[in-house]
Amino acid sequence: xxxxSQHPSxxxxxxxxxxxxxxxxxxxxxxxxxxxxxxxxxSLMLMATSNEGSKATYEQGVEKxxxxxxxxxxxxxxxxxxxxxxxxxxxYICSALGQSDxxxxxxxxxxxxxx
Amino acid sequence: GQQLNxxxxxxxxxxxxxxxxxxxxxxxxxxxxWYKQEPGEGPVLLIALYKAGELTSNGRLTAQFGITRxxxxxxxxxxxxxxxxxxxxxxxxxxxxxxxxxxxxxxxx
Numbered sequence: 001x002x003x004x005s006q007h008p009s010x011x012x013x014x015x016x017x018x019x020x021x022x023x024x025x026x027x028x029x030x031x032x033x034x035x036x037x038x039x040x041x042x043s044l045m046l047m048a049t050s051n052e053g054s055k056a057t058y059e060q061g062v063e064k065x066x067x068x069x070x071x072x073x074x075x076x077x078x079x080x081x082x083x084x085x086x087x088x089x090x091x092y093i094c095s096a097l098g099q100s101d102x103x104x105x106x107x108x109x110x111x112x113x114x115x
Numbered sequence: 116g117q118q119l120n121x122x123x124x125x126x127x128x129x130x131x132x133x134x135x136x137x138x139x140x141x142x143x144x145x146x147x148x149w150y151k152q153e154p155g156e157g158p159v160l161l162i163a164l165y166k167a168g169e170l171t172s173n174g175r176l177t178a179q180f181g182i183t184r185x186x187x188x189x190x191x192x193x194x195x196x197x198x199x200x201x202x203x204x205x206x207x208x209x210x211x212x213x214x215x216x217x218x219x220x221x222x223x224x
Contacts (some may be wrong), residue, residue: 006157034211043203044158044214093157095212104148104212106157 002028004096006107013084013114021079021110023094030096034104035067038091052075063086083113117204118142121204121215128194131224136202136218144206147180147187152201152217161202162189194222 003026013019024035031090032051036044048064050056058064066088070078077096079086093113095104121138128134138147146165150158162173164180164187171178176191187206199222204215206224 004157036214041219043216046211046213049211091155097155104160106150106159109155109157111155 001107002096004030004094004105006110008109008110009108009114011113013112015085015097015114016083018080018082018086019112021092021112023077023079023096023107025096025105026077029081030077030095031074032097033071034079034092034095034097035069035077035081036095038109039090040091044093046109047079081112084112086114088112089114118192119204119206119213119215121212121218123218124216125219125221127221127223129192132194134191134198134220135188136204137186138204138206138215139186140206141185141207143184143202145184146207147178147209148212149176149178149187149189150203150205150214152203158203184186191220196222196224198222 005024007022034049035047037047040042046059047062048058048069049055050069052071052074056069071077091109093109095106097104119140124155148163149161151160151161162171162178167184168182169180170205174190201217203217205212
């Protein structure tokens with residue numbers, strides 16, 4: 001079945017630094033990838049939709065200059081949290097939509113802690 | 116954007132009991148999906164529904180796509196301890212996906 005690999009699974013960084021999270025579709029080409037953020041005991045909130053080779057579409061309230069998304073190939077999307085602050089600490093999850101739209105496949109998530 | 120109302124928020128049940136949870140929306144969805152998330156992991160797809168009225172089973176799980184396309188329910192029969200987790204409904208309107216707030220299920224042995 002479809003597998004999405006997300007890396008790293010957890011990261012601790014200092015305030016003011018940038019962190020890059022990778023999302024790879026391992027056995028299928030993902031025309032569209034989605035990035036979600038999940039705070040403790042809350043649901044997944046869609047941050048942005050990225051299509052290969054074009055600019056990401058950000059949800060209202062999500063700063064595109066702070067959360068940089070790059071989807072340079074059909075198997076890789078990256079989310080870079082720039083100038084991270086403690087309030088950016090969260091669980092970030094990507095999902096990928098392949099060319100057959102039978103649901104989405106999620107990565108295992110990245111726990112970001114900013115200290 | 117589209118709002119999904121999922122209930123109940125949490126459930127504490129005895130092993131062997133049946134469980135029912137549902138999602139409603141003020142908007143029509145083309146697809147309803149049910150996911151389970153365990154701590155520190157991404158959601159895993161349980162059941163996907165594509166047609167209004169569709170009733171689909173996956174082992175002890177049964178889900179239905181409401182006729183109005185604005186609701187869906189998930190039933191778990193004869194619960195077991197490994198059913199513990201957070202269950203999310205999700206709707207596709209039609210491309211991106213919106214999630215309900217989740218139902219946290221606890222199963223007591």
